[in-house]
Amino acid sequence: MSSPETLAPPVAAPAGGSRRLTIARAMAEAIGQAMERDPAVIVMGEDIARLGGVFGTTTGLLDRFGPERVRDTPISETAFIGAAVGLAGAGFKPVVELMFVDFFGVCMDAIYNLAAKQCYFSGGQVTCPMVLMTSVGGGYGDAGQHSQCLYATFGHLPGLKVVIPSNAADAKGLMLAAIRDPNPVIFMYHKALQGMGWLGTVKRSIVDVPAGDHVIPLDRARVVRAGRDLTIVSLGVGVHHALDAAEELAAEGIAAEVIDLIAIAPLDRATVRASVGRTGRLLVVDDDYLSYGVGAEVIASVCEDAGVALRARPRRIAHPDIPVPFTPVMEHHVLPDAGKVLAAARTIMTEKNA
Amino acid sequence: MSGVANNRGSNSDRLWMYATMVKSRHFEALIKPAYFEGKSPVFNMAKGPLPGEMHLSDGQEPCAVGVCAHLGIADTVTATHRPHHIAIAKGVDLDAMAAEIFGKASGLSGGRGGHMHLFDAAVNFACSGIIAQGLGPAVGAALAAKLRGEPHVAVAFLGEGAANQGAFHEALNLAAVWRVPAVFVIEDNAYGISVAKRDCTAVASNATRAAAYAMPGHHVPGNDPDAVHAVAGEAIARARRGEGPSLIEIETIRLEGHFMGDAEGYRPDGEVARLREADPIPRYRASLLADGVSAATLDTAESEARAAVESAFARARAAAYPLPEEAFAHVFA
Numbered sequence: 001m002s003s004p005e006t007l008a009p010p011v012a013a014p015a016g017g018s019r020r021l022t023i024a025r026a027m028a029e030a031i032g033q034a035m036e037r038d039p040a041v042i043v044m045g046e047d048i049a050r051l052g053g054v055f056g057t058t059t060g061l062l063d064r065f066g067p068e069r070v071r072d073t074p075i076s077e078t079a080f081i082g083a084a085v086g087l088a089g090a091g092f093k094p095v096v097e098l099m100f101v102d103f104f105g106v107c108m109d110a111i112y113n114l115a116a117k118q119c120y121f122s123g124g125q126v127t128c129p130m131v132l133m134t135s136v137g138g139g140y141g142d143a144g145q146h147s148q149c150l151y152a153t154f155g156h157l158p159g160l161k162v163v164i165p166s167n168a169a170d171a172k173g174l175m176l177a178a179i180r181d182p183n184p185v186i187f188m189y190h191k192a193l194q195g196m197g198w199l200g201t202v203k204r205s206i207v208d209v210p211a212g213d214h215v216i217p218l219d220r221a222r223v224v225r226a227g228r229d230l231t232i233v234s235l236g237v238g239v240h241h242a243l244d245a246a247e248e249l250a251a252e253g254i255a256a257e258v259i260d261l262i263a264i265a266p267l268d269r270a271t272v273r274a275s276v277g278r279t280g281r282l283l284v285v286d287d288d289y290l291s292y293g294v295g296a297e298v299i300a301s302v303c304e305d306a307g308v309a310l311r312a313r314p315r316r317i318a319h320p321d322i323p324v325p326f327t328p329v330m331e332h333h334v335l336p337d338a339g340k341v342l343a344a345a346r347t348i349m350t351e352k353n354a
Numbered sequence: 355m356s357g358v359a360n361n362r363g364s365n366s367d368r369l370w371m372y373a374t375m376v377k378s379r380h381f382e383a384l385i386k387p388a389y390f391e392g393k394s395p396v397f398n399m400a401k402g403p404l405p406g407e408m409h410l411s412d413g414q415e416p417c418a419v420g421v422c423a424h425l426g427i428a429d430t431v432t433a434t435h436r437p438h439h440i441a442i443a444k445g446v447d448l449d450a451m452a453a454e455i456f457g458k459a460s461g462l463s464g465g466r467g468g469h470m471h472l473f474d475a476a477v478n479f480a481c482s483g484i485i486a487q488g489l490g491p492a493v494g495a496a497l498a499a500k501l502r503g504e505p506h507v508a509v510a511f512l513g514e515g516a517a518n519q520g521a522f523h524e525a526l527n528l529a530a531v532w533r534v535p536a537v538f539v540i541e542d543n544a545y546g547i548s549v550a551k552r553d554c555t556a557v558a559s560n561a562t563r564a565a566a567y568a569m570p571g572h573h574v575p576g577n578d579p580d581a582v583h584a585v586a587g588e589a590i591a592r593a594r595r596g597e598g599p600s601l602i603e604i605e606t607i608r609l610e611g612h613f614m615g616d617a618e619g620y621r622p623d624g625e626v627a628r629l630r631e632a633d634p635i636p637r638y639r640a641s642l643l644a645d646g647v648s649a650a651t652l653d654t655a656e657s658e659a660r661a662a663v664e665s666a667f668a669r670a671r672a673a674a675y676p677l678p679e680e681a682f683a684h685v686f687a
Binding site: 042068069071073074076078079080081082083084085086087088089090091092094106109110113114117118119120121122123124125126127128129158159161182183 | 475491495499528686
């Protein structure tokens with residue numbers, strides 16, 4: 001069938017060259033560059049100063065910017081995320097870290113009732129320019145309180161922008177864009193892509209990153225591999241599962257198009273619809289819980305569009321509706337992977353009609 | 355207005371406190387009949403010009419005026435689900451506040467927030483309807499002042515029930531660790547909706563909890579504006595000097611129910627009558643008269659305060675509702 005084509009990452013002409021970085025390094029670099037440029041940017045969170053972030057998101061910032069602007073907090077997410085809302089309302093641009101997204105249970109009011117509604121309840125008088133960066137995902141045996149994704153939980157709530165990079169260049173571009181955005185942005189980074197030495201990392205996430213200023217939109221999905229037979233939509237680590245599966249499918253003569261959502265709020269429905277309009281087949285892959293999830297939203301968005309003619313029933317792969325189990329034989333049984341994507345894609349391709 | 359060294363504020367502060375208490379009380383007085391329009395004979399919270407919950411502040415005015423007498427526009431206040439007296443004392447635009455509560459386009463947020471979510475950026479006032487959740491933002495606002503080297507403070511008001519929320523303890527600890535210019539003011543009206551403080555709080559006085567966070571804890575009995583003024587002046591001046599946060603617990607009274615329509619069956623017999631006798635406004639008027647302020651001066655201040663409220667309500671009632679589709683504006687900046 002068609003010859004698969006892997007699209008180059010949409011990196012603008014690199015100013016000052018580029019280097020291969022992990023997502024962790026790219027995030028820290030972006031935050032540091034934002035802090036150099038704008039004294040209103042400050043960083044707060046647990047273990048983000050001396051330690052540089054458990055997941056390396058703030059490495060080196062304390063030495064460069066000092067303890068007034070790089071603040072280790074008590075283990076008090078409600079207080080310091082609430083304080084970030086107050087700082088943002090007072091003209092600062094706080095970047096705060098919620099170490100694991102699983103910890104949102106102890107501080108969600110500050111996120112969805114304060115940060116997300118400050119602009120609305122003030123009729124636009126008071127904005128909330130803050131970034132909440134938080135690690136997501138499992139696959140390394142950390143069990144159900146440290147392995148969740150919760151994309152849909154955050155994507156469901158109005159007033160929040162939600163992004164998740166699948167590679168280091170996007171991580172830098174999204175972080176710089178998020179810090180400049182006048183709204184609260186939830187910046188989710190996937191532990192399987194983070195590039196920490198002690199945590200396995202998908203090598204494809206380590207890419208050339210522009211050294212200079214680099215911003216990408218907070219509301220645009222991207223076709224990362226072109227193909228005419230089937231559209232596979234994913235985000236974060238799922239993009240890599242999809243790309244791995246697409247290579248296998250190519251060997252079988254099936255040209256899969258892979259879309260990296262990059263953002264789930266707002267969701268770039270147009271890019272997905274355009275792709276499925278070409279392929280007529282849709283598979284959504286995400287590692288959040290299945291029900292009411294990203295897959296459901298993407299599939300509904302396509303089905304609602306009368307202009308998209310489907311040639312097979314859309315399918316979704318996600319984590320089933322159970323807590324993330326600890327023992328690896330169970331966890332890998334339920335987590336999406338390239339093999340599951342491949343199997344679902346083959347099923348879709350063998351269906352004759354929607 | 356500056357803090358004072360003696361136990362009693364300046365005459366101008368005292369007259370301002372009196373007039374502001376009267377203004378707040380009159381605001382609530384005009385809400386009451388408006389709230390029940392369309393809600394009788396059958397009470398339906400959704401009906402009438404003031405739908406939704408309504409939490410009145412009658413009786414708690416001394417807390418607001420005694421604290422806010424020390425605050426300027428650049429100081430931040432975060433308030434609670436019962437915010438009117440505090441908003442008025444902080445100088446929130448009265449017309450826009452009334453219009454907001456009536457859900458009108460000229461309201462503070464154009465009708466998106468309503469009575470529990472009043473924001474006035476011009477005077478750095480905000481409130482949240484979720485218990486104890488104004489404390490984190492106040493710590494942030496105080497940190498902003500500290501980072502900028504400005505002498506401003508942030509004051510978070512909360513009820514005594516909020517002192518049992520985790521957010522209270524997290525925020526006090528964070529404020530103390532970072533030594534920010536924040537003051538936490540507990541309006542202890544003895545009830546969290548229906549549950550009495552004594553039935554749900556392990557300490558007799560929440561002021562003692564300040565010791566857990568190495569900050570001064572002040573207990574202010576008597577619901578007296580002058581006593582609040584003296585203690586708040588000390589705490590706010592301390593914060594402005596960069597010496598860190600304080601906790602103030604004010605014994606106050608809630609003359610109305612938790613919300614309008616509350617049958618108040620949880621109150622012991624005779625309590626409402628006793629509270630009415632303890633109404634702080636007539637007592638404060640008598641105190642001012644005894645100190646030589648003329649009745650004519652007080653009468654003039656009262657008239658002006660009432661006139662401002664009446665004008666605000668008349669404008670709010672006459673104002674236009676927003677277009678329904680305006681609901682979609684301001685979700686994002």
